[in-house]
Protein backbone atom coordinates (compact mmCIF):
# COMPACT_ATOMS: atom_id res chain seq x y z
CA UNK A 1 0.00 0.00 0.00
CA UNK A 2 2.69 2.42 1.03
CA UNK A 3 4.87 1.39 -1.92
CA UNK A 4 2.00 2.10 -4.35
CA UNK A 5 1.57 5.59 -2.96
CA UNK A 6 5.27 6.24 -3.27
CA UNK A 7 5.30 5.13 -6.90
CA UNK A 8 2.30 7.34 -7.60
CA UNK A 9 4.01 10.30 -5.99
CA UNK A 10 7.15 9.68 -8.02
CA UNK A 11 5.15 9.52 -11.23
CA UNK A 12 3.16 12.69 -10.77
CA UNK A 13 5.18 15.10 -8.71
CA UNK A 14 7.39 17.48 -10.64
CA UNK A 15 9.72 17.76 -7.69
CA UNK A 16 9.67 14.87 -5.30
CA UNK A 17 8.76 15.83 -1.78
CA UNK A 18 10.97 14.33 0.89
CA UNK A 19 8.09 12.11 1.88
CA UNK A 20 8.58 10.19 -1.35
CA UNK A 21 11.75 8.80 0.19
CA UNK A 22 11.58 5.81 2.42
CA UNK A 23 13.82 7.31 5.12
CA UNK A 24 12.07 10.45 6.18
CA UNK A 25 14.51 11.71 8.79
CA UNK A 26 17.28 12.53 6.34
CA UNK A 27 17.96 11.56 2.74
CA UNK A 28 21.58 10.77 3.63
CA UNK A 29 23.39 9.63 6.77
CA UNK A 30 26.50 7.73 7.78
CA UNK A 31 25.71 4.19 8.82
CA UNK A 32 26.43 3.57 12.49
CA UNK A 33 28.75 0.71 11.49
CA UNK A 34 30.52 -0.14 8.30
CA UNK A 35 28.36 -1.79 5.68
CA UNK A 36 25.27 -0.62 7.58
CA UNK A 37 25.66 -3.64 9.87
CA UNK A 38 23.63 -3.64 13.08
CA UNK A 39 26.61 -4.00 15.38
CA UNK A 40 30.39 -4.21 15.42
CA UNK A 41 32.70 -6.92 16.74
CA UNK A 42 36.43 -6.79 17.40
CA UNK A 43 38.60 -9.80 18.07
CA UNK A 44 41.60 -9.20 20.32
CA UNK A 45 44.50 -11.64 20.68
CA UNK A 46 46.72 -10.56 23.55
CA UNK A 47 50.39 -11.23 24.24
CA UNK A 48 51.34 -12.26 20.68
CA UNK A 49 51.17 -15.95 21.60
CA UNK A 50 52.68 -18.53 19.28
CA UNK A 51 49.40 -20.44 19.33
CA UNK A 52 47.44 -17.40 18.16
CA UNK A 53 49.89 -17.02 15.27
CA UNK A 54 49.69 -20.67 14.36
CA UNK A 55 46.04 -21.40 15.09
CA UNK A 56 44.06 -18.15 14.95
CA UNK A 57 45.73 -16.06 12.26
CA UNK A 58 45.27 -18.55 9.36
CA UNK A 59 41.63 -19.09 10.34
CA UNK A 60 40.99 -15.34 10.28
CA UNK A 61 42.70 -14.98 6.91
CA UNK A 62 40.69 -17.88 5.49
CA UNK A 63 37.44 -16.19 6.49
CA UNK A 64 38.44 -12.60 5.81
CA UNK A 65 37.82 -11.60 9.44
CA UNK A 66 40.27 -9.09 10.93
CA UNK A 67 41.90 -9.48 14.33
CA UNK A 68 44.19 -7.32 16.42
CA UNK A 69 47.27 -9.01 17.86
CA UNK A 70 48.72 -7.17 20.87
CA UNK A 71 52.45 -7.67 20.97
CA UNK A 72 55.23 -6.87 23.41
CA UNK A 73 58.45 -6.42 21.46
CA UNK A 74 60.55 -6.91 24.58
CA UNK A 75 59.41 -10.50 24.87
CA UNK A 76 61.45 -11.52 21.86
CA UNK A 77 65.16 -12.15 21.74
CA UNK A 78 65.83 -9.32 19.32
CA UNK A 79 64.09 -7.28 16.65
CA UNK A 80 65.20 -9.92 14.16
CA UNK A 81 63.76 -12.82 16.12
CA UNK A 82 61.85 -14.91 13.54
CA UNK A 83 58.99 -15.32 16.02
CA UNK A 84 58.60 -11.54 16.02
CA UNK A 85 59.38 -10.81 12.37
CA UNK A 86 56.69 -13.25 11.23
CA UNK A 87 54.02 -10.99 12.76
CA UNK A 88 55.19 -8.11 10.59
CA UNK A 89 55.29 -10.31 7.51
CA UNK A 90 51.69 -11.44 8.17
CA UNK A 91 50.55 -7.83 8.67
CA UNK A 92 52.15 -6.80 5.39
CA UNK A 93 50.71 -9.74 3.53
CA UNK A 94 47.20 -9.32 4.97
CA UNK A 95 46.86 -5.62 5.87
CA UNK A 96 43.07 -5.87 6.10
CA UNK A 97 43.15 -8.90 8.40
CA UNK A 98 46.25 -8.82 10.59
CA UNK A 99 46.53 -5.70 12.75
CA UNK A 100 49.34 -5.34 15.25
CA UNK A 101 48.46 -3.65 18.52
CA UNK A 102 50.68 -2.16 21.21
CA UNK A 103 50.74 -4.06 24.50
CA UNK A 104 53.76 -2.14 25.88
CA UNK A 105 57.35 -3.18 25.29
CA UNK A 106 57.77 -5.36 28.36
CA UNK A 107 54.28 -6.05 29.81
CA UNK A 108 55.84 -5.25 33.16
CA UNK A 109 53.68 -2.30 34.17
CA UNK A 110 54.82 1.29 34.58
CA UNK A 111 55.51 3.47 37.59
CA UNK A 112 55.08 6.86 35.91
CA UNK A 113 53.99 8.58 32.72
CA UNK A 114 57.53 8.92 31.41
CA UNK A 115 58.09 5.21 31.63
CA UNK A 116 54.76 4.61 29.93
CA UNK A 117 55.79 6.93 27.09
CA UNK A 118 59.10 5.08 26.69
CA UNK A 119 57.37 1.71 26.65
CA UNK A 120 54.92 2.56 23.90
CA UNK A 121 57.24 4.77 21.93
CA UNK A 122 59.68 1.90 21.55
CA UNK A 123 57.06 -0.79 21.00
CA UNK A 124 54.86 1.29 18.68
CA UNK A 125 57.80 2.23 16.47
CA UNK A 126 58.82 -1.41 16.24
CA UNK A 127 55.33 -2.59 15.33
CA UNK A 128 54.86 0.05 12.63
CA UNK A 129 58.25 -0.79 11.18
CA UNK A 130 57.45 -4.50 11.15
CA UNK A 131 54.07 -3.90 9.50
CA UNK A 132 55.42 -1.36 6.99
CA UNK A 133 53.19 1.44 8.27
CA UNK A 134 53.98 5.18 8.47
CA UNK A 135 55.43 6.22 11.83
CA UNK A 136 52.32 8.24 12.70
CA UNK A 137 49.82 5.56 11.67
CA UNK A 138 47.43 5.06 14.61
CA UNK A 139 47.75 1.85 16.59
CA UNK A 140 45.41 0.29 19.08
CA UNK A 141 46.79 0.04 22.61
CA UNK A 142 45.90 -2.59 25.18
CA UNK A 143 46.76 -2.21 28.84
CA UNK A 144 48.74 -5.16 30.13
CA UNK A 145 46.76 -6.96 32.81
CA UNK A 146 47.75 -7.82 36.37
CA UNK A 147 50.67 -5.38 36.57
CA UNK A 148 51.37 -2.16 38.42
CA UNK A 149 50.01 0.81 36.50
CA UNK A 150 50.87 4.12 38.16
CA UNK A 151 49.64 6.66 35.67
CA UNK A 152 46.50 8.72 35.94
CA UNK A 153 43.84 8.56 33.29
CA UNK A 154 44.78 12.07 32.18
CA UNK A 155 48.46 11.18 31.85
CA UNK A 156 47.58 8.01 30.03
CA UNK A 157 45.33 9.84 27.56
CA UNK A 158 48.03 12.41 26.83
CA UNK A 159 50.80 9.86 26.31
CA UNK A 160 48.60 7.81 24.00
CA UNK A 161 47.59 10.86 21.94
CA UNK A 162 51.23 11.99 21.71
CA UNK A 163 52.16 8.60 20.26
CA UNK A 164 49.20 8.17 17.89
CA UNK A 165 47.78 5.33 19.90
CA UNK A 166 44.20 4.68 20.94
CA UNK A 167 43.16 2.83 24.07
CA UNK A 168 41.18 -0.16 22.94
CA UNK A 169 37.63 -0.50 24.10
CA UNK A 170 36.78 1.03 27.45
CA UNK A 171 38.05 -1.67 29.74
CA UNK A 172 38.70 -1.90 33.43
CA UNK A 173 41.08 -4.72 34.29
CA UNK A 174 39.55 -7.35 36.51
CA UNK A 175 35.96 -6.65 35.54
CA UNK A 176 34.38 -10.07 35.79
CA UNK A 177 32.48 -10.72 32.62
CA UNK A 178 31.00 -8.33 30.15
CA UNK A 179 28.64 -5.52 30.89
CA UNK A 180 25.96 -4.92 28.35
CA UNK A 181 27.54 -2.59 25.85
CA UNK A 182 31.15 -1.71 25.76
CA UNK A 183 33.31 -3.98 27.85
CA UNK A 184 35.32 -6.74 26.25
CA UNK A 185 34.26 -10.28 26.89
CA UNK A 186 37.15 -11.92 28.64
CA UNK A 187 35.75 -14.85 30.51
CA UNK A 188 34.11 -16.84 27.71
CA UNK A 189 35.04 -20.46 27.29
CA UNK A 190 32.97 -21.59 24.32
CA UNK A 191 31.57 -20.43 20.99
CA UNK A 192 28.18 -20.25 22.68
CA UNK A 193 29.60 -17.73 25.19
CA UNK A 194 30.97 -15.67 22.32
CA UNK A 195 27.60 -15.84 20.57
CA UNK A 196 26.07 -13.97 23.51
CA UNK A 197 28.32 -11.01 22.72
CA UNK A 198 27.41 -11.25 19.02
CA UNK A 199 23.71 -11.33 19.91
CA UNK A 200 24.14 -8.32 22.19
CA UNK A 201 25.85 -6.31 19.46
CA UNK A 202 23.06 -7.08 17.01
CA UNK A 203 20.38 -6.32 19.55
CA UNK A 204 21.84 -3.10 20.93
CA UNK A 205 23.59 -1.82 17.84
CA UNK A 206 26.79 -1.57 19.86
CA UNK A 207 30.43 -2.56 19.67
CA UNK A 208 31.49 -5.73 21.44
CA UNK A 209 34.90 -7.29 21.64
CA UNK A 210 36.36 -10.62 22.64
CA UNK A 211 39.77 -11.09 24.25
CA UNK A 212 41.81 -14.21 23.59
CA UNK A 213 45.33 -15.20 24.59
CA UNK A 214 46.33 -18.74 23.66
CA UNK A 215 44.31 -20.59 21.03
CA UNK A 216 44.58 -24.34 21.64
CA UNK A 217 47.75 -23.79 23.66
CA UNK A 218 49.88 -21.33 25.63
CA UNK A 219 48.10 -19.49 28.46
CA UNK A 220 44.46 -18.66 29.21
CA UNK A 221 43.89 -21.06 26.34
CA UNK A 222 40.68 -20.99 24.35
CA UNK A 223 39.77 -24.34 22.83
CA UNK A 224 40.79 -24.64 19.19
CA UNK A 225 37.55 -26.24 17.96
CA UNK A 226 35.47 -23.71 19.88
CA UNK A 227 37.51 -20.93 18.30
CA UNK A 228 36.71 -22.32 14.85
CA UNK A 229 33.02 -22.58 15.71
CA UNK A 230 33.06 -19.02 17.05
CA UNK A 231 34.57 -17.76 13.78
CA UNK A 232 32.05 -19.75 11.71
CA UNK A 233 29.25 -18.08 13.63
CA UNK A 234 30.78 -14.63 13.23
CA UNK A 235 31.50 -15.15 9.54
CA UNK A 236 27.86 -16.10 8.90
CA UNK A 237 26.64 -12.98 10.70
CA UNK A 238 29.09 -10.80 8.77
CA UNK A 239 28.09 -12.34 5.43
CA UNK A 240 24.42 -11.74 6.26
CA UNK A 241 25.23 -8.06 6.84
CA UNK A 242 24.19 -8.23 10.50
CA UNK A 243 27.61 -7.60 12.03
CA UNK A 244 30.76 -5.79 11.02
CA UNK A 245 33.97 -7.41 12.20
CA UNK A 246 36.58 -4.65 12.38
CA UNK A 247 40.01 -4.38 13.94
CA UNK A 248 40.17 -2.36 17.15
CA UNK A 249 41.73 0.66 15.46
CA UNK A 250 39.35 0.49 12.50
CA UNK A 251 36.20 0.49 14.63
CA UNK A 252 37.58 3.45 16.54
CA UNK A 253 38.46 5.28 13.32
CA UNK A 254 35.16 4.44 11.69
CA UNK A 255 33.30 5.93 14.64
CA UNK A 256 35.51 9.05 14.56
CA UNK A 257 34.90 9.54 10.84
CA UNK A 258 31.20 8.89 11.24
CA UNK A 259 30.81 11.43 14.01
CA UNK A 260 32.77 14.14 12.15
CA UNK A 261 30.98 14.05 8.81
CA UNK A 262 28.22 16.54 8.00
CA UNK A 263 26.02 16.70 4.93
CA UNK A 264 24.98 20.03 3.54
CA UNK A 265 22.92 21.28 0.63
CA UNK A 266 21.00 18.04 0.39
CA UNK A 267 18.65 18.46 -2.52
CA UNK A 268 15.97 16.03 -3.50
CA UNK A 269 14.50 16.38 -6.99
CA UNK A 270 12.71 14.12 -9.39
CA UNK A 271 16.11 13.20 -10.82
CA UNK A 272 17.37 11.96 -7.49
CA UNK A 273 19.53 13.22 -4.67
CA UNK A 274 22.48 15.60 -4.47
CA UNK A 275 24.47 16.57 -1.40
CA UNK A 276 27.82 17.84 -0.20
CA UNK A 277 30.12 16.18 2.29
CA UNK A 278 31.90 18.20 4.98
CA UNK A 279 34.29 17.09 7.69
CA UNK A 280 35.43 13.88 6.04
CA UNK A 281 38.57 13.14 8.06
CA UNK A 282 39.85 10.81 5.33
CA UNK A 283 43.54 10.06 5.55
CA UNK A 284 43.96 12.23 8.63
CA UNK A 285 42.87 9.06 10.41
CA UNK A 286 45.72 7.08 8.87
CA UNK A 287 46.48 5.50 5.54
CA UNK A 288 44.54 2.37 6.32
CA UNK A 289 41.45 4.04 7.83
CA UNK A 290 38.14 2.51 6.70
CA UNK A 291 35.86 4.65 4.57
CA UNK A 292 32.46 5.66 5.95
CA UNK A 293 29.40 3.81 4.71
CA UNK A 294 26.58 6.09 3.57
CA UNK A 295 22.90 5.24 3.55
CA UNK A 296 20.78 7.25 1.12
CA UNK A 297 17.05 7.23 0.64
CA UNK A 298 15.87 6.89 -2.95
CA UNK A 299 12.41 6.46 -4.47
CA UNK A 300 11.12 3.02 -3.62
CA UNK A 301 10.45 2.09 -7.24
CA UNK A 302 14.11 2.31 -8.21
CA UNK A 303 15.94 -0.98 -8.52
CA UNK A 304 19.44 0.35 -9.14
CA UNK A 305 21.11 3.70 -8.59
CA UNK A 306 24.25 5.33 -9.95
CA UNK A 307 26.41 7.26 -7.49
CA UNK A 308 28.85 9.77 -8.92
CA UNK A 309 30.75 12.95 -8.15
CA UNK A 310 31.60 16.15 -10.02
CA UNK A 311 33.23 17.80 -7.03
CA UNK A 312 36.29 16.24 -5.42
CA UNK A 313 39.56 17.13 -3.77
CA UNK A 314 41.98 15.18 -5.97
CA UNK A 315 43.61 16.42 -9.15
CA UNK A 316 44.61 13.04 -10.55
CA UNK A 317 42.88 12.49 -13.91
CA UNK A 318 42.30 8.81 -13.38
CA UNK A 319 40.54 9.37 -10.04
CA UNK A 320 38.56 12.29 -11.51
CA UNK A 321 37.38 10.17 -14.44
CA UNK A 322 36.41 7.43 -12.04
CA UNK A 323 34.46 9.88 -9.84
CA UNK A 324 32.56 11.35 -12.80
CA UNK A 325 31.69 7.91 -14.08
CA UNK A 326 30.68 6.72 -10.64
CA UNK A 327 29.38 3.26 -9.80
CA UNK A 328 26.09 1.41 -9.60
CA UNK A 329 24.52 0.06 -6.46
CA UNK A 330 21.35 -1.97 -5.90
CA UNK A 331 18.32 -0.36 -4.25
CA UNK A 332 16.75 -2.26 -1.41
CA UNK A 333 13.59 -1.05 0.33
CA UNK A 334 14.07 2.47 -0.96
CA UNK A 335 17.66 2.85 0.15
CA UNK A 336 21.17 2.42 -1.11
CA UNK A 337 24.29 1.66 0.89
CA UNK A 338 27.80 2.42 -0.30
CA UNK A 339 31.23 3.41 0.97
CA UNK A 340 32.01 7.07 0.28
CA UNK A 341 35.11 7.18 -1.92
CA UNK A 342 38.04 9.19 -0.56
CA UNK A 343 38.06 12.80 -1.76
CA UNK A 344 34.45 13.04 -2.92
CA UNK A 345 32.90 16.33 -1.81
CA UNK A 346 29.80 16.53 -3.99
CA UNK A 347 27.71 13.39 -4.47
CA UNK A 348 24.90 12.74 -6.94
CA UNK A 349 22.54 9.81 -6.83
CA UNK A 350 20.52 9.03 -9.94
CA UNK A 351 18.31 6.24 -11.14
CA UNK A 352 20.40 3.73 -13.08
CA UNK A 353 18.79 2.86 -16.41
Ligand SMILES: [Zn+2]
Nearest residue numbers: 046047144145
Ligand atom coordinates in the same frame (compact mmCIF):
# COMPACT_ATOMS: atom_id res chain seq x y z
ZN1 LIG B 1 48.71 -9.23 28.23
